[in-house]
Amino acid sequence: MIRELTKLEDLEKQLDLWIEVTRAAEAELNEPQPRPALERNGVDKEAVQQMSNLLAKAKDELNEAKQEVAENEAKDGEPDKSVYIASHPNLSMVQSIMHSGYMVGGQVETTAAQGASGSASAGAEMSLSQDALTPPQKLFGGIFDEPGPGYAVGWLAGVTYSVFQKTQPFRKPGPMVKLGNKARIVVAGDWGTGHARAQAIGKMMQQCLEEAAPDQDRHVVHLGDIYFSGLPSECSSRFLSYWPSQPAPDVKHWSTNGNHDMYCGGKGYFQVVLGDQRFSAQRFSSNFSFGNDHWQFIGLDTAYDEWRLSSVKTGNQAVWAAGLIKDAPNAKRVLLSHHQPWSDYEGNKPAKAGAVAVDAAPLMADGKTAAWLWGHEHRCAIYNPLQPAGWVHALPFGSCIGHSGVPCKPTKEQGPNARHVLLDSTAGVIPGNVGETYGLMGFAVIDIDGDQAEIRYYHELDPQMTSPHFTASL
Ligand SMILES: [Fe+2]
Numbered sequence: 001m002i003r004e005l006t007k008l009e010d011l012e013k014q015l016d017l018w019i020e021v022t023r024a025a026e027a028e029l030n031e032p033q034p035r036p037a038l039e040r041n042g043v044d045k046e047a048v049q050q051m052s053n054l055l056a057k058a059k060d061e062l063n064e065a066k067q068e069v070a071e072n073e074a075k076d077g078e079p080d081k082s083v084y085i086a087s088h089p090n091l092s093m094v095q096s097i098m099h100s101g102y103m104v105g106g107q108v109e110t111t112a113a114q115g116a117s118g119s120a121s122a123g124a125e126m127s128l129s130q131d132a133l134t135p136p137q138k139l140f141g142g143i144f145d146e147p148g149p150g151y152a153v154g155w156l157a158g159v160t161y162s163v164f165q166k167t168q169p170f171r172k173p174g175p176m177v178k179l180g181n182k183a184r185i186v187v188a189g190d191w192g193t194g195h196a197r198a199q200a201i202g203k204m205m206q207q208c209l210e211e212a213a214p215d216q217d218r219h220v221v222h223l224g225d226i227y228f229s230g231l232p233s234e235c236s237s238r239f240l241s242y243w244p245s246q247p248a249p250d251v252k253h254w255s256t257n258g259n260h261d262m263y264c265g266g267k268g269y270f271q272v273v274l275g276d277q278r279f280s281a282q283r284f285s286s287n288f289s290f291g292n293d294h295w296q297f298i299g300l301d302t303a304y305d306e307w308r309l310s311s312v313k314t315g316n317q318a319v320w321a322a323g324l325i326k327d328a329p330n331a332k333r334v335l336l337s338h339h340q341p342w343s344d345y346e347g348n349k350p351a352k353a354g355a356v357a358v359d360a361a362p363l364m365a366d367g368k369t370a371a372w373l374w375g376h377e378h379r380c381a382i383y384n385p386l387q388p389a390g391w392v393h394a395l396p397f398g399s400c401i402g403h404s405g406v407p408c409k410p411t412k413e414q415g416p417n418a419r420h421v422l423l424d425s426t427a428g429v430i431p432g433n434v435g436e437t438y439g440l441m442g443f444a445v446i447d448i449d450g451d452q453a454e455i456r457y458y459h460e461l462d463p464q465m466t467s468p469h470f471t472a473s474l
Contacts, residue, residue, distance in 0.1 A: 001083055001099075001123075001124045001125060001126065001193065001195060001407075002098075002099055002102060002108055002124060002126045002127060002128060003111055003123075003124035003126065003127040003128070004127060004128045004132075004133075005095050005098050005099055005102075005128075006083040006084050006085065006095070006123075006124050007083075007084060007124075008062070008065060008066060008069055008084045011062065011084065011091075011095070012062055012066075014098060015055065015058060015059055015062060015094060018055055018094070018098070018154075018155070019052075019055050019056075019059065021155060022048060022051050022052050022055060022155070023052075025038070025043055025048050025051075025155075026045075026048045026052070029043070029044070029045055029048060041156060042156055042159065043156075043159075047159040050159050051155060051158055051159050054090055054093065054094065054158060055094065057090040058088075058090040058091045058093070058094040061086065061088035061089075061090050061091040062086075062088075062091055064088065065084075065086055065087075065088060065091065069084070076412070080409055081409075081435050081436045082123060082407060082408045082409040082436060082437075082438060083123050083124055083406065083407045083408060085227055085228065085260075085406055085408075086228070087259065089229070089262075089263040092227075092228040092229040092260060092263045093158070093161060093228070093229045093263055093264065094158070095227075095228035095229070096161075096227075096228040096229040096231050096234060096263075096264070097154045097155075097157045097158040097161065098154050099154075099228065100154060100157055100231075100233060101154015101155065101157060102128060102132055102154065104154075105132070105154075107128060107129045107131060107132035108126045108127065108128060108129060108132075109126065109127055109128075109129050110125060110126055111124060111125055111126055111127050121196075122197065122407060122430040122436070122438045123407045123436050123438060124407075125195065125196060161231070161264060165264055165265040165267070166265055166267075167262075167265040167266060168265060168266040168267055168269075168270040168271070170286070170301075170304050170313055170314050170315075171270070171283075171284050171285040171286070172285060172287075173283070173285040173287035173288055173289070173320065174281075174282075174283035174285060174288070176289040176290060176291050176296070176324055176327070177252065177281050177288075177289065177290040177291075178290070178291075178292065179217060179219075179290045179291050179292045179295060179296075179297070179448070180215075180216065180217025180292070181292060181294075181448075181449075181450055182213065182215050182216045182217065182448060182449050182450075183216055183217040183218070183219065183295075183446075183447075183448040184208070184209070184212040184213075184216045184217070184218050184219070184445060184446070184447050184448075185218075185219045185220070185221060185297065185445070185446040185448070186205045186208050186209060186218075186219070186220040186221070186244070186443065186444075186445050187220075187221045187223065187336075187373055187401055187443060187444045187445070187446065188201060188205060188220075188221070188222055188223065188401065188404035188405070188443040188444075189222065189223030189224065189225070189338070189373075189374070189375025189376070189400075189401045189402040189403070189404050189443075190223065190224070190225045190258070190375045190376065190378055190402040190403070190404055190405055190406050191222055191225075191239075191243075191404035191405035191443075192222070192225055192226030192227055192230075192234070192235070192238050192239040192260070192405060193227050193238055193405045193406055193407075194237060194238030194239070194241070194242060195405060195406075195407060197405070197407065197430075197441050197460060198242065198404065198405030198406075198441065199242045200441075200460055200463065201404050201405065201441050201442065201443055201460060202242045202243060202244060203463075204443065204458060204460075204463055204465060205220060205244050205443055206244040206245065206246070207465070208445050208458075208465065209244055209246055209251055210246075216447070218246070218250070218251040218252070219251065219252045219253075219254065219290060219297075220244055220246075220251060220252075220253050220254070221253075221254045221255070221256075221297075221299075221336055221373075222239075222243070222253075222254070222255040222256070223255075223256050223258070223336065223337070223338055223373065223374060223375035223376075223401060223402070224255060224256040224257055224258025224259075224260075224261055224303060224337075224338035224375055224376075225258035225259065225260040225261060225338065225375065225376070226238055226239045226258070226260060226261055226268060226269070226273070227260055227406070228260065228263070229260060229263035229264045230258070230260050230261035230262065230263055230264050230266065230267075230268040230269050231264045231267070231268050232264075232267055232268040232271065232272045233268075234268060235268035235269065235272040235273050236268075236272055239273060240272070240273065240276055243278070245278075246278075247277055247278050248277060248278050248279070248280050248281055249280075249281070251278070252281045252290065253276075253278040253279045253281070253282075254279065254281070254282055254288055254290075254299055254336075255269070255273055255274070255279060255282070256286065256299050256300065256301065256302075256303075256336055256337055256338045256375075257269055257286040257301045257302075257303040257304055257338060258303050258338040258375070258376070259303045259306055259338065259339070259376070261273075261303060262303050262304060262306070266304070269286070270284060270286070274286075282299075286299070286301035286303075286304060287299060287300065287301055287317060287320060289321075289324050291324070291328060291331060291333075292328070292331070293328050293330065293331055294330075294331055294332065294448075294450055294451040295331055295332055295333070295334065295448055295451075295453060296324060296325065296328060296331045296332075296333040296334070297333070297334045297336060298321050298324060298333060298334070298335055298336065298363075299336045299337070300317050300321070300335060300336065300337040300360075301314060301317065301337070301338075302337045302338050302339035302356055303338050303339065306339070307339055307351060307352050307353075307355045307356055308355060308356075308359060309337075309356060309359035309360055310359045317359070318359060318360060318361075318362040318363055319362075321363055322362060322363075325363075325366070325368070329366075329368075330368075331368065332368050332369075332370040332451070332453075332474070333363075333368055333369050333370060333371075334369075334370060334371045334372070334373065334446075334474065335360070335363065335369060335371070335372040335373070336372075336373050336374075337356070337372070337373075337374050338374065338375050338376050339352075339353070339356055339374060339376045340353050340356065340374045340376055340377065340398075340400060341353055341356040341357040341360055341372060341374070341386075341388065341395075341398070342357065342383060342386045342388060342395075342398055342417075343377060343400070344381065344383070344415030344416055344417050344418055345377060345379070345381075345411075345413075345415060346377060348388065354388070357388035357389075357390070357391070358388075358390060360391075361390045361391055361392075364391040364392055364393050364395065365392045365393070366393070367392070367393040369393070369395060370396055370397060370453075370474045371395075371396070371397040371398070371399070371455070371474045372395055372397070372398050372399075373399050373401055373444070374398075374399070374400055374401070374402070375400065375401055375402035375404075376400070376402050377400050377402045378402045378403055378406040378408045378439075379400060379402060379403050379408075379411045379421070379422065379439065380399075380400065380401060380402075380403040380411075380421065380422035380440075380442055380457060380459075381399065381400040381411070381415060381418050381420075381421045381422075382397070382398075382399045382418065382419045382420040382421070382457075382470060382472070383395075383397075383398040383399065383415075383417050383418055383419060384417050384418070384419045385397075386398045386417065396474075397455075397472065397474055399444070399455075401443065401444050401457075403422060403439065403440065403441050403442055404441055404442065404443050405441060407438045407441075408438065408439060409437065409438065409439060410423070410424030410437060410438065410439030410440075411423055411424070411439055412424060420470045422439065422440055422442065422457070422459060422469065422470075424437070424439060430460075440459040440460055440461060441459065441460045442457060442458050442459035442460060442469075443457070443458060444456065444457045444458075445458070446474070452473070453473065453474040454471065454472070454473055454474070455471070455472055455473075455474055456468035456470070456471045457469055457470040457471075
């Protein structure tokens with residue numbers, strides 16, 4: 001991650017520079033004889049218009065983001081110096097194209113770690129070199145003649161994505177995949193940053209799979225989100241490169257769809273991730289299931305139509321799940337999704353977590369939903385039984401496992417409904433650069449034996465997984 005693209009105030013400066021570059025391109029195209037290099041590099045009036053639209057929308061989103069961050073900082077009583085990842089589609093796309101542009105343009109340097117986190121920086125590992133920070137008036141004289149520097153490369157990529165990005169079709173799920181009577185299921189969420197610390201979590205997950213007993217059926221689940229906007233190149237470089245390597249059919253790999261995966265239209269998620277051999281059991285669908293007579297794991301898509309399980313775009317996923325439930329009426333079930341049906345931290349607004357809970361109500365009618373694991377918030381939280389309005393039965397075990405790959409500030413409060421939260425006061429923090437602290441990253445593992453299931457949570461300060469920081473029966 002590049003420091004200047006993941007600090008809001010610096011990102012704003014970059015965005016303003018890119019807006020200036022775009023305006024300069026527009027002015028050049030209005031000259032009687034624009035330089036031929038522009039046309040040669042795909043910079044025509046339509047492209048400029050596309051880019052200008054994208055940047056304008058990103059700028060609006062950045063202003064919203066600044067307000068949200070300011071509100072959170074006021075609530076916390078301290079500035080948030082951690083890495084900033086936008087939850088806004090256009091701003092995320094801009095982060096993606098700037099990142100790839102500067103990487104290809106060779107305009108980044110490794111940030112020296114200043115904290116006690118070992119050789120790698122706990123937060124952003126890179127920063128922009130001086131020439132990437134040069135005002136665009138000077139750059140513009142050369143960039144379209146010699147498209148090498150980050151502005152030109154990223155700018156052109158941005159045009160390509162904003163012109164050609166099309167939402168991938170929602171695909172029908174395959175039949176339920178058989179789960180062994182004894183099984184190990186490793187679960188991580190919001191892991192797709194490619195950060196050195198996320199890579200270390202990936203190695204722990206791999207070890208967890210390797211250490212499974214020979215008679216344990218092995219599964220590994222990602223709860224979604226590859227940053228910044230789920231581009232095919234990001235899915236390859238930040239996700240597939242470091243994801244546990246044990247291939248199907250020996251180990252089955254699954255991934256729910258996340259909001260960041262959809263920011264580019266889902267092409268990276270549906271084609272690159274689900275197209276990888278390890279994920280072949282998922283059959284290119286963002287709905288998936290594996291189970292036996294005792295347990296059913298059901299993967300829901302809350303991102304295709306964000307915060308909805310039932311919509312014209314996705315159909316009614318509760319109806320699909322009900323068909324699976326009918327085949328094993330006595331099985332307990334574990335729901336898997338990117339977005340949460342509940343949060344002690346981000347509220348339960350009717351348009352967000354509240355909508356997920358409403359759509360999921362039919363799945364809570366028979367009292368067999370034993371657990372729901374989700375990501376999205378970049379923290380680890382395990383809740384006391386939850387019963388939003390409209391649920392016949394409470395959810396005995398709800399947990400956010402969104403702390404697997406994004407460097408972000410530590411969670412400081414337990415939350416009114418929480419049973420366990422990975423807090424800085426109990427589990428420690430990782431110091432980053434001066435003035436920065438980061439909450440711990442981790443993941444969970446479920447071991448199943450007949451009708452028994454146990455879930456354990458590990459974090460990065462215990463790489464050998466000698467003792468889980470939380471354990472529960474499901
Ligand atoms: Fe998310």
